[in-house]
Amino acid sequence: MNASRFALLKKTFQDVLGMTDQQRSQALAKLADDEPEIAATLRAWLAAEAGGAADWLDEPAAVGLPEPAGPEVERQPAVAAPPERVGAWRLEAEIGRGGMGSVFRGHRDDGAFAQTVAVKLVRSELASEVLRRRFLAERRILAGLVHPNIAHLIDGGATAEGVPYLVLEYVAGEPIDRYCDQRALPVAERLRLFVAVCGAVHFAHQQLVLHRDLKAANVLVDGAGHPKLLDFGIAKLLEPTAAQDDWTALGLARPLTPEWASPEQLRGEPLSTASDVYSLGILLHVLLTGRRPHRFGAQSRDAFAAEIVAQGGRLRLGATEAAATPPGVNGKSLRGDLHRILERALAPEAARRYGSAAELAGDLERHLAGLPVAAHPPSARYRLGKFLRRHRAGAVAATVAALSLAAAAVVSLHQARIAERERGRAERRFTDVRRLANVALFDIHDALEKVAGTMPARRLLVDQALRYLDDLAREAGSDAALLAELAAAYERVGTIQGMPGWSSEGRTGDALTSFERALEIERRSQALADRDAGAPVDNSAEARLLTRIGSIRAARGDAHAALTDHRAALALLEHRVANLPAGGESGTATRLALAQTQVAVGDDVWWLGDIAGSTRWYKDALATAHAAAAADPSTAAIRQTGVAEQRLGDAAAEAGDWGRAVEHHSASLAVDRQLAARRLEGTEGTEGVADAELRRDLGTDLSRLGDDQARRGFAAEALELHREAIRFRETLLGEESGDARAADDAAESHLEAAKALVALGRHTEAIREASTAVGRWRGLVDRDPSNALWRDSIASALTVRADAESRVGDRRSAAATWAEVLAIRRRLLTDTPDLASNREALAKLERAPLSRSSPSRPRSHAPSPRAVAPDG
């Protein structure tokens, strides 16, 4: 068959696939007349397609073709000459091998203990800097996971060649599913083993460690019948390295085991304990039915996740052609309770699953004891009220429920409007939607914001809310009040989406779009209000939006555009302040807005390289804030004086005036300590600063003072201040792992601590701190590659690391790190030519002689936080 005839065959086949039966037989009949040969082949193709005759091709060829052991092994050594020992451990036999490296049985070799261990050695060509740093940073956390059913981490480090290794408890056992099947264990015994596994997972969750890769192969049962979980948290050590630093940067998928992964994991969303609960559900499913509930075939991970969601969590547990019920398991026993327990553990939506591994275990124990179980049919679970009481899971369910009501109302609105006689009803519904929009965006979001770990719920809320806001905007017409309300809603969405300085997700592009939409609608509303009433225009919202848009542009590296927006806001606000009636709360609000905008303009000027100019703006801001506080000593006003003091301190530091910097920064710290005290005394009302905000401010103050001390040469004091700042900031980050600002702040403190450590000559610790900083910022850049400041920060942190590396004599690592710095800065220069700090740093870097990294050169203090280049 030649190419053109094959093309005809293929095209006809593809066309016919989309046809109805009737169309298909007509097309085939016609083809049989014109091209009998092609028609015959086409029928064979269609039969093959319908019968799934080639569906095995959806599984990659390599899966069914493991490499034969034998000659190939000698020809291609796996780890180029595995070391005889790593650290205090002597390696014996190789006991396993996987994608990331090899596992050896080992013994302690210093005579202190006689202990058999499993040593995981990462393959040398994968031993990237990133991976090594992450190993070092995380192994301390994992070492704390001591539980009888967890094979715990004993030690870890890097070999002389820089290959990271982990030393784990050695478990002689077999995978739990094989263990159960080979002994033909009855259901009750399988459940008891599984309950022990749940206990171990729950224990780890209480230590804030997720497993992330639970599967039968990772649960071994030892000779005494005790299950042991392997590789706890290891997935996190391995995955994010590749996932965040390499894989996603390339647009590639993260390595995971799809058939054991929860839908949210497949979609690449942030994980929670609910994701481990889902994987436990899969394990239970495997133990009871001998198979996994869903087959991963041809589709993408997103499509696989969508398929699971589309099935609505209904499971078929009976034996299938592919898999008989496992030996010892009576298929009938899976009806009723166990079926419901499985469906609850395996609910596609995290909110519908058991709240914890312990809850799942509890239900199984109740089942074993013949008591009624908590899992009940899905319909009941969806009731809004029940879930409002509960933490995160409840909040998500409530959100979804509220939003579906809203969506239903929008749909009804459109339908209702068609019928003129129902106009009155339509308007009532319209009002309902408005109210729901506000409830969702303000009340529900605010409630969620106060609960730790609700970022996914808030994201869902925002995405859904945007959808019906757009509907409302189309219906709004020329209703000025509604337009103003919509502008406020879009502003709200933008705030959540990533305003710098707010607790949010770091998606600045989305936020910018929302704010611009808000500004446009707000201006439309004002124009209408002008025409309608001729009343004095309230342009405070417009000014606020301009300030925010400017700040986002600044964060994205466009200081010129930011300055334009901020100056426009300034003009509006100055005019308002000049025309203020004496006193009154609205005056305070306007003055505060002015002070904030003055700070923002100062920041823009700073980023354009004019420090003296920025100082003038900050002084204006301080004066404005003091005026506001004098009129009304509110928390917000006092806080704004602290902000201005802090910026003045920053500018003094940048100008090299450490004495003045300490003065201003101490003033700022004093302000925040005062607010913290007010908070502790309970004198603050609900409008006061949230605990998180306060922690954030205290972290900033400590961090700035630490910088000043470092510059004055008091490295030990600086280290202490930065370590205290780290505690505040990591606490914040732990509460909201998706919070961009918290991650940025924590990274900054790690970087500054690293600098202090360099000054103190503690270079190894410095490398670790700097690496932690780089990791935090990389995580942020992955989510928002357009953020120039974060990329600038990565280069700064790498600079410090390179310096420390050269000082410990690791010239090879240092050279590699310098090359990385150079690459980042050059790309940043192309993307964001305005960023002065980068321009300067790059200029220094490119003319720096190599001897700069000589380890012998003394150094009085760490480099300044903004001018990040190595001083040459």
Place this chain on the structure above:
Amino acid sequence: MPPSEVDGPPVGDDVTELLLAFGAGDRQALDRLIPLVHAELRRIASRRLRGEGAAETLQTTSLVNEAYLKLVDTSRVRWQSRAHFFGVAAQAMRHILVDRARERTALKRGGGAPHLSIEAAENLQAGEASAEVEHAHRVLAVHSALDKLQTVDPQLVSVVELRFFAGQTLDEVAETLAISPAAAWREWTAAKAFLATELAGYSIDGGPD
């Protein structure tokens, strides 16, 4: 002198240069590129395809990705070059896996290693050998069918190489070939139908054998 130029060129510079040259229209670069990619994949594969392997459906993809990360300076190449790389890597994976399948069938037959495809697959359906050997025969049969297809529809061959031999998802196939995901799905469905009929002994070159 910037520090990056001190320690010698980073690993994989050759491949990066060749990819860039190929992207710029230098067809000969491809001839030099293929053996480099092939050698690296073989090296990685010989370790990866052993051990825990079989259940990890994603390992082939990650293998190719790993080779990419190792061989290519990702800061320098654009996505077109990435697509070229994956195309080349998929061909290499095909050869690696076909070699492996040959070894596997040869081992079972005491080293005789006759060339076989369809007949062997049919013998195997009679329950003659293990699932692994059966799979090896299928892989060889796919390989011969693709050889036939090469002159007729090279894009369809690429789809099979990317999907079956390199383990890419259909979305990734679409990206590599710069076609829409829907088109990738249509191509893949046609490829499967073609292969199923070929392997069942019904050839596009004239009815049942």
